[in-house]
Amino acid sequence: MTSSAILPHPMKPIADLPVDADLAQALLSSMVEYGEQLHGRRLWLACSGGRDSLALAALCLQLYRQGKLPFLPQLLHVNHGLQADSDTWAMHVAHWAAVQQIPCRILRAQVNGHDEQAARQARYDVMRAQLNQDDVLLLAHHADDQAETVLMRLIQGAGVNGLSGMQPWRIQTQGAQRMALWRPWLMVKRGNISNYAQRLKLPYIDDPTNDAGDNVRSGLRLDIMPVLATYNSNVIDNIARSAQLLRDAQLIINAQAAEDLQQIEVASLQLSSAQRVLSIDKLQALPIYRQRQLLHHWLGQDEPLPPAKQLVDDVFMLSQRGDADHQTALFWQARKQSYTICRYRQQLYRLSSEWRKWLALPLTKQIQPLSDFVVADADSAAAQPVSVTLRRDNKLTWQAQMMPNALAELLDSDQDGDEKFEITFAPLGRQQRVQTALASRPQAGKKLYQTLGVPVWLRESLVVVSAVSVQQDKEWPLLLVSPFERWILGTSRSLIDTIDNTGVLDSVIRNSLSINNAF
Numbered sequence: 186m187t188s189s190a191i192l193p194h195p196m197k198p199i200a201d202l203p204v205d206a207d208l209a210q211a212l213l214s215s216m217v218e219y220g221e222q223l224h225g226r227r228l229w230l231a232c233s234g235g236r237d238s239l240a241l242a243a244l245c246l247q248l249y250r251q252g253k254l255p256f257l258p259q260l261l262h263v264n265h266g267l268q269a270d271s272d273t274w275a276m277h278v279a280h281w282a283a284v285q286q287i288p289c290r291i292l293r294a295q296v297n298g299h300d301e302q303a304a305r306q307a308r309y310d311v312m313r314a315q316l317n318q319d320d321v322l323l324l325a326h327h328a329d330d331q332a333e334t335v336l337m338r339l340i341q342g343a344g345v346n347g348l349s350g351m352q353p354w355r356i357q358t359q360g361a362q363r364m365a366l367w368r369p370w371l372m373v374k375r376g377n378i379s380n381y382a383q384r385l386k387l388p389y390i391d392d393p394t395n396d397a398g399d400n401v402r403s404g405l406r407l408d409i410m411p412v413l414a415t416y417n418s419n420v421i422d423n424i425a426r427s428a429q430l431l432r433d434a435q436l437i438i439n440a441q442a443a444e445d446l447q448q449i450e451v452a453s454l455q456l457s458s459a460q461r462v463l464s465i466d467k468l469q470a471l472p473i474y475r476q477r478q479l480l481h482h483w484l485g486q487d488e489p490l491p492p493a494k495q496l497v498d499d500v501f502m503l504s505q506r507g508d509a510d511h512q513t514a515l516f517w518q519a520r521k522q523s524y525t526i527c528r529y530r531q532q533l534y535r536l537s538s539e540w541r542k543w544l545a546l547p548l549t550k551q552i553q554p555l556s557d558f559v560v561a562d563a564d565s566a567a568a569q570p571v572s573v574t575l576r577r578d579n580k581l582t583w584q585a586q587m588m589p590n591a592l593a594e595l596l597d598s599d600q601d602g603d604e605k606f607e608i609t610f611a612p613l614g615r616q617q618r619v620q621t622a623l624a625s626r627p628q629a630g631k632k633l634y635q636t637l638g639v640p641v642w643l644r645e646s647l648v649v650v651s652a653v654s655v656q657q658d659k660e661w662p663l664l665l666v667s668p669f670e671r672w673i674l675g676t677s678r679s680l681i682d683t684i685d686n687t688g689v690l691d692s693v694i695r696n697s698l699s700i701n702n703a704f
């Protein structure tokens with residue numbers, strides 16, 4: 186294993202040495218830009234002990250002591266334990282912090298794998314665990330890092346978002362944990378940081394693996410950037426500036442897509458990240474470039490990484506189809522969940538796999554003796570709605586609520602006053618014929634689904650709510666319910682039409698979906 190160098194400067198307090206005006210300006214102006222977000226937050230500084238993050242720590246300390254920075258971040262050093270010198274580096278950072286009187290914590294990461302990505306992942310995991318909700322983590326990424334990132338993404342064919350590089354302020358979430366990453370030096374050149382580190386004689390660690398030249402990033406740094414600099418000596422500043430311009434462009438695109446989405450989403454069918462639905466007619470009213478952008482935005486909601494362009498193109502094609510093929514389903518394995526994207530009539534659906542699993546859970550028949558819940562005094566607490574759970578798992582609960590008194594009144598008004606009813610909630614059988622207001626005759630199976638516009642994945646989630654007369658041994662179907670819709674059934678109209686009260690069914694039996702846990 187290559188051994189590293191720690192520059193042999195003695196550890197002297199640096200608080201009173203001269204500050205670098207450009208580096209200070211970059212930090213302070215970024216602080217003003219994100220002042221609102223920073224307000225009241227606790228700050229940490231991710232310090233590898235390398236030149237850049239040690240220089241940022243030194244600058245924070247100097248500005249803090251001069252009263253120009255209102256906070257002094259705590260240093261966080263992560264010991265990956267991957268190199269022979271890892272422990273020495275950790276001790277070195279801790280020692281430097283002690284000399285400078287900056288609070289510092291050393292964390293130990295569990296790295297699964299040997300590549301840079303695995304180390305980065307482990308580093309963020311262990312730092313996130315250390316931070317409280319909404320704390321801010323300062324990172325020392327600079328313009329050279331930014332230019333490399335942009336070039337890397339360019340050769341991978343990124344869009345505006347990717348080419349806008351690393352963000353100066355980004356909220357990172359993992360489950361319920363949230364922190365802000367703050368990179369105030371994205372427009373500062375590595376050379377300026379080096380000069381400052383030298384002037385202060387900072388004892389930074391020179392990690393030999395940084396320039397090992399064994400991955401794309403270091404290849405771009407060592408081989409490509411010097412060549413580009415022969416064409417334009419400002420290449421680093423220029424690429425970093427392009428990234429900044431593209432970031433502004435991306436924010437405009439996001440705002441436009443969010444606005445379009447509000448118009449085009451079918452609000453009544455939305456179910457958090459489980460089900461998202463778009464109206465194809467409204468989508469197609471937009472110019473094509475905005476349709477693609479909107480689909481990109483719509484698909485990528487709830488996910489940290491955007492969908493591949495190929496998927497966006499495929500979904501776009503699906504939205505354009507003129508045939509009645511409802512079988513096509515596109516699959517997306519995203520970072521957090523997997524999704525199926527499909528079309529039903531003039532709507533596009535993005536269904537999470539967990540939601541589809543929930544939709545396939547079997548339904549069982551529930552029987553509620555209505556008279557058990559009817560109370561003489563309608564104001565009494567017992568006259569509260571009775572909830573019947575139709576389907577439930579740890580994520581999602583589908584319930585029906587009935588108002589027993591009102592329901593009993595509605596049913597009895599047409600019958601003998603002593604009639605005893607049970608209310609049943611039974612899965613709709615494939616062959617079961619029901620009469621809805623949308624057809625002139627009772628229908629079953631495919632015909633019924635088509636009449637009602639029920640997509641394939643909801644067909645196992647239909648429940649018939651019926652009133653059963655115990656004395657007469659007779660059943661009157663009242664309602665057909667799906668997790669999103671309800672239809673009044675014909676026989677219920679004949680049962681209660683006489684009192685012209687059909688619409689009241691809507692208020693005496695309701696159904697609702699509630700989310701127990703985030704999908």
Ligand SMILES: Nc1ncnc2c1ncn2[C@@H]1O[C@H](COP(=O)(O)OP(=O)(O)OP(=O)(O)O)[C@@H](O)[C@H]1O
Binds near residue numbers: 234323
């Ligand atoms: N082991 C670590 N502990 C804490 N923070 C780290 C560590 N490694 C990297 N960082 C943070 O991530 C940023 C970018 O990582 P990168 O790998 O480019 O840094 P580096 O070259 O190892 O160190 P530096 O940026 O300090 O010179 C660093 O500037 C630093 O803020």
